[in-house]
Amino acid sequence: MLGTIFDIKEFSVHDGPGVRTTVFLKGCPLRCKWCHNPEGLSPYPQLMVKENQCTHCGRCYNPCAHDICKKYGRCLFACPLGLISLTGKEMDSADVAAKVLRGKDFLRMSGGGVTISGGEPLMQYEFTLDLLRRTSELHRAIQTSGFAKSEVFSEVISNTDYIMMDLKLADSGMHKKYTGVDNAVILENAKILKASGKRHVFRVPLIPDITDTEENLRAISEIAGESEVELLPYNIMAGAKYKSVGLTYPLEGHKTENNKIDLSIFKRGKLL
Numbered sequence: 001m002l003g004t005i006f007d008i009k010e011f012s013v014h015d016g017p018g019v020r021t022t023v024f025l026k027g028c029p030l031r032c033k034w035c036h037n038p039e040g041l042s043p044y045p046q047l048m049v050k051e052n053q054c055t056h057c058g059r060c061y062n063p064c065a066h067d068i069c070k071k072y073g074r075c076l077f078a079c080p081l082g083l084i085s086l087t088g089k090e091m092d093s094a095d096v097a098a099k100v101l102r103g104k105d106f107l108r109m110s111g112g113g114v115t116i117s118g119g120e121p122l123m124q125y126e127f128t129l130d131l132l133r134r135t136s137e138l139h140r141a142i143q144t145s146g147f148a149k150s151e152v153f154s155e156v157i158s159n160t161d162y163i164m165m166d167l168k169l170a171d172s173g174m175h176k177k178y179t180g181v182d183n184a185v186i187l188e189n190a191k192i193l194k195a196s197g198k199r200h201v202f203r204v205p206l207i208p209d210i211t212d213t214e215e216n217l218r219a220i221s222e223i224a225g226e227s228e229v230e231l232l233p234y235n236i237m238a239g240a241k242y243k244s245v246g247l248t249y250p251l252e253g254h255k256t257e258n259n260k261i262d263l264s265i266f267k268r269g270k271l272l
């Protein structure tokens with residue numbers, strides 16, 4: 001089965017227990033204003049240009065004979081500084097699984113495994129399911145926003161050993177304002193996850209004055225209940241890649257220091 005992937009990262013130590021190989025699937029239905037993977041938003045392969053190093057020599061705009069360059073309007077091979085690349089590539093799940101499984105002895109020895117991330121892996125859920133099934137001899141984790149039909153969410157988590165799910169904003173209006181989508185289905189899936197018996201963690205990105213308010217964190221603590229919660233400090237580098245995929249970072253100039261977090265709000269919360 002074919003899927004569109006924008007990265008396969010080996011030796012990852014931040015995507016679940018142990019050392020992991022993380023597969024990043026392209027495409028996300030959300031538009032979180034703080035997203036630090038803008039190259040994962042579009043479901044399609046796209047041009048990436050390191051604009052900050054560009055000397056504007058114009059060579060990549062000259063007509064070229066490569067078929068692949070036609071739809072991008074620039075030559076992918078002309079830049080003497082190597083500033084142009086494509087992000088996103090169609091790959092067969094059998095090939096991705098074979099690549100992951102090549103390192104299975106080491107991954108197992110470290111207590112790690114494979115993690116499917118994105119973008120939003122549930123946007124390509126059939127591919128995600130197929131990849132999870134093909135890698136069932138490993139510990140399998142998923143990082144998800146939880147934004148998917150509940151039938152899809154349930155099927156995917158039943159084929160996963162560890163689920164890392166975002167909880168960003170408890171208020172539906174705020175959620176829509178800052179991520180572009182309503183959170184009703186996410187809250188429903190959070191309930192399903194809690195009742196599933198699967199090992200899981202809710203992850204809260206701490207965005208200054210948006211998600212890190214006491215009101216929001218108290219409400220998220222209620223939703224999480226007894227589940228483990230990880231609080232992720234604001235990534236001040238989040239805006240770095242936007243220009244290279246032709247986008248503007250929505251939080252440019254936004255406050256970068258987090259408010260003081262009262263961890264006692266959470267039953268099982270930790271600041272990463």
Ligand code: SF4
Nearest residue numbers: 054055057058060079
């Ligand atoms: S060839 Fe490279 S340096 Fe020249 S304009 Fe294109 S991206 Fe910029």
Ligand code: SF4
Nearest residue numbers: 028030032035119145
């Ligand atoms: S859900 Fe994740 S990948 Fe999607 S926009 Fe939000 S931060 Fe980015």
